[in-house]
Amino acid sequence: MTDKTPAAGGPVADLSTAPLPTEDTLRKRRSIPLQLARFAAYNARIMRMVIKGH
Amino acid sequence: MADVVILGAGISGHTAALHLRRKLGRGSEHTVTVVSPNSKWNWIPSNIWVGVGKMGKPDVVFPLEPVYRKKGIGFRQAKAVALWPEGDADDPRGAVDVEYTGQGRAGTTERIRYDYLVNATGPKLRFEATPGLGPDGHSLSVCTADHATEAARSLTETIERLRAGEEQTLVVGMGHGTCTCEGAAFEYVFNVDHELREAGVRDRARLVYLTNEERLGDFGVDGMTFEEQGFQTSSEMWTASLFRERGVEAILGAHVTKVEEGVVHYETLDGEFHALAFDFAMLLPPFGGVGLAAYDAEGGDITDRLFAPSGFMKVDADYTAKPYEEWRAQDWPETYQTPGYDNIFAVGIAFAPPHQISRPRTSANGTPIAPAPPRTGMPSGVMGKTAAMTIYDRIKHGAHAEAHRASMAHMGAACVASAGADLRTGSAAAMTMMPVVPDYARYPTGRDLAATRGEIGLSGHWVKLMLHHLFLHKAKARLGWQFIPE
Ligand SMILES: Cc1cc2nc3c(=O)[nH]c(=O)nc-3n(C[C@H](O)[C@H](O)[C@H](O)COP(=O)(O)OP(=O)(O)OC[C@H]3O[C@@H](n4cnc5c(N)ncnc54)[C@H](O)[C@@H]3O)c2cc1C
Numbered sequence: 001m002t003d004k005t006p007a008a009g010g011p012v013a014d015l016s017t018a019p020l021p022t023e024d025t026l027r028k029r030r031s032i033p034l035q036l037a038r039f040a041a042y043n044a045r046i047m048r049m050v051i052k053g054h
Numbered sequence: 055m056a057d058v059v060i061l062g063a064g065i066s067g068h069t070a071a072l073h074l075r076r077k078l079g080r081g082s083e084h085t086v087t088v089v090s091p092n093s094k095w096n097w098i099p100s101n102i103w104v105g106v107g108k109m110g111k112p113d114v115v116f117p118l119e120p121v122y123r124k125k126g127i128g129f130r131q132a133k134a135v136a137l138w139p140e141g142d143a144d145d146p147r148g149a150v151d152v153e154y155t156g157q158g159r160a161g162t163t164e165r166i167r168y169d170y171l172v173n174a175t176g177p178k179l180r181f182e183a184t185p186g187l188g189p190d191g192h193s194l195s196v197c198t199a200d201h202a203t204e205a206a207r208s209l210t211e212t213i214e215r216l217r218a219g220e221e222q223t224l225v226v227g228m229g230h231g232t233c234t235c236e237g238a239a240f241e242y243v244f245n246v247d248h249e250l251r252e253a254g255v256r257d258r259a260r261l262v263y264l265t266n267e268e269r270l271g272d273f274g275v276d277g278m279t280f281e282e283q284g285f286q287t288s289s290e291m292w293t294a295s296l297f298r299e300r301g302v303e304a305i306l307g308a309h310v311t312k313v314e315e316g317v318v319h320y321e322t323l324d325g326e327f328h329a330l331a332f333d334f335a336m337l338l339p340p341f342g343g344v345g346l347a348a349y350d351a352e353g354g355d356i357t358d359r360l361f362a363p364s365g366f367m368k369v370d371a372d373y374t375a376k377p378y379e380e381w382r383a384q385d386w387p388e389t390y391q392t393p394g395y396d397n398i399f400a401v402g403i404a405f406a407p408p409h410q411i412s413r414p415r416t417s418a419n420g421t422p423i424a425p426a427p428p429r430t431g432m433p434s435g436v437m438g439k440t441a442a443m444t445i446y447d448r449i450k451h452g453a454h455a456e457a458h459r460a461s462m463a464h465m466g467a468a469c470v471a472s473a474g475a476d477l478r479t480g481s482a483a484a485m486t487m488m489p490v491v492p493d494y495a496r497y498p499t500g501r502d503l504a505a506t507r508g509e510i511g512l513s514g515h516w517v518k519l520m521l522h523h524l525f526l527h528k529a530k531a532r533l534g535w536q537f538i539p540e
Pocket of ligand 1: 061062063064065066067089090091092098099100101102132133134135174175176177196197235238344401402403404429430431432434467468469470
C-alpha cells in the first residue's frame with residue numbers, strides 16, 4: 001500500500017543514539033600534522049594489503 | 055606465436071593488456087588485442103567528483119588508442135557479442151564475434167581468432183530492471199562520466215533553487231533491491247552534503263540515503279568490525295555517526311519498485327510500500343553481465359555452459375547453492391579460469407560470484423532485498439594482472455603451466471569518500487578492508503583487524519587525490535607505471 005504522504009517518505013532509521021564526535025575529534029580531523037601521520041599510516045596499510053593480497 | 059584477445063578496457067582489462075604486453079615484450083611475435091566499445095578510458099572512482107562539478111569529464115577520461123599504439127597493443131573499438139570457444143566449421147581455434155562501434159567501421163562485424171581470451175567486460179548497467187530508473191527515466195546516475203556530468207548539472211540547479219529560498223529533497227542511493235556498489239552511493243551522498251554546506255544552503259535541504267542494505271555500513275560486504283582504542287566497533291556505528299553528524303537521513307532495506315517524475319516508490323523488508331517525493335535523485339542501477347552468447351563448433355547455443363543466468367561468466371568458483379551459514383571463503387574463485395576452457399578467463403565485474411557476501415534477505419512479500427557482492431577497483435586490477443601472468447606463463451612454458459591465483463578472500467579493498475577541492479579544507483571518510491570476502495576460519499571477525507579500518511579526516515582527501523593521479527598515470531602507461539600497484 002502506498003504511503004499517502006510522499007513527502008515524509010516512509011521509515012527513516014533512528015540515528016539518535018549514534019555517537020557524535022567531540023570538539024577535540026573534529027579538531028584532530030583537520031589538524032595538518034596529525035593528518036600527515038594518518039596519511040602515512042593509511043598508505044602503509046594499503047601497501048600491506050598489496051604485499052599480502054597480490 | 056600466440057594471439058591474446060582481451061574484451062573490455064576498464065580497470066581489469068586494461069591492467070591485463072598492459073602487463074601482458076610488458077611481459078611478452080613489445081617486439082615479440084605474440085599479439086595482444088583489446089576489444090572495447092568505448093574509445094576512452096575512464097577512472098570511474100573520480101566520476102563521483104564529476105557528479106558534483108568538482109571535476110570535468112576531461113579530468114577523468116583519456117583516449118586509449120595512442121596508449122595502445124605506443125605499447126604495441128592492438129585496439130578494436132568494438133563490442134564483443136558472441137564467443138566460439140571451440141572454434142567453428144572453418145577453424146578449430148577459439149573466436150569472438152565483435153561489432154564495431156567506431157574506427158570508421160561502426161556496425162560492421164568481425165570474427166577474431168584467439169589462443170587466449172580474457173573477458174573483462176564489466177557490468178551492464180541494468181536501469182531497465184526498475185521502471186523509470188536512470189538518465190532516460192526520472193533519476194540520475196554517476197556510473198559513467200557522461201551520467202556524472204548530467205548529475206552535476208542537475209545538482210547545480212537544485213542548489214540554485216535552495217539559494218532562492220525553496221526547500222528541496224535530495225535522494226542518493228540504490229535503485230533496486232539487488233544493487234551493488236553501495237560504497238559509490240555513500241561517497242556521493244558525502245560529496246553532495248559537502249557541496250550543500252559550501253553553498254550555504256544545507257539547512258533548507260533534506261538529504262536522504264536510500265539503500266538496499268539492511269543496516270548502515272553493510273556496503274555489500276556484510277559490514278565490517280573495526281578495532282578502535284581497545285574496543286571492537288562496527289562499520290554500522292561508524293556510518294551512523296557520520297550520517298548523524300551531517301544530518302543525512304537513512305532509509306534502509308529498500309527495494310525501489312519504480313521512479314516517477316519527482317517520486318521514488320519502494321518496498322521495505324517489512325513488506326510495506328512507500329513513496330518519497332524528491333527534487334534530485336541519484337540512484338545507482340543493478341549490474342548484470344553484458345550479455346555475451348556462446349556457441350559450440352556446430353553453432354549450438356552453449357551460453358548456459360559459460361554464463362550464469364545473470365550474464366556473468368562462470369569461473370573456478372563453487373556455485374553449489376547453499377545457505378548463508380555454509381558460505382566459505384573457499385567458494386570464491388582463485389584463477390578466474392572458465393570451467394572446461396583453460397584458455398578463457400573472466401576478471402573484474404565480468405565473473406560470476408558464487409553468492410553474495412551480505413546475508414541474503416527477502417521482504418515479507420518475498421522480494422529479494424540484499425546487496426550483490428562488490429568487485430571494486432583494487433581486486434579488479436589484481437584479477438586482470440593474475441590472468442595476464444597465467445597467460446604469459448602458458449605462452450612461455452606450455453599450456454599446462456600452473457595458473458596464478460588471487461582470491462577475493464585474500465585481497466583487500468579501499469573505499470574513500472572524499473569531498474572538497476582544497477588540500478586544507480577537504481574532508482574524507484576512508485575505509486580499508488582485508489580481505490573483501492570474510493574468512494572466519496582465519497580471523498574471528500572475518501577480517502584482519504590491523505588492515506580493516508574506518509577513518510574520518512583530511513588525510514583521506516589527500517589519499518583520494520593521490521590515487522586519482524597515480525591511477526591515471528598508470529593507465530596512461532607513463533614512466534614507471536608498472537611499479538604502481540593495482
Ligand atoms: C561511481 C563509481 C565509483 C566507484 N568508486 C570506487 C572506489 O572508490 N574504489 C574502488 O575500488 N572501486 C570503485 N568503484 C568500482 C570500480 O569502478 C570497479 O570495480 C571497476 O571499474 C571494475 O573494473 P572492470 O574492469 O571489471 O569493469 P569496468 O571498469 O566497468 O570496465 C569494463 C570495460 O568493458 C567494456 N565493455 C562493455 N561491454 C563490452 C563488450 N560487449 N565487449 C567488449 N568490451 C565491453 C567497457 O566499455 C569497459 O571498457 C566505483 C564504481 C562506480 C560506478
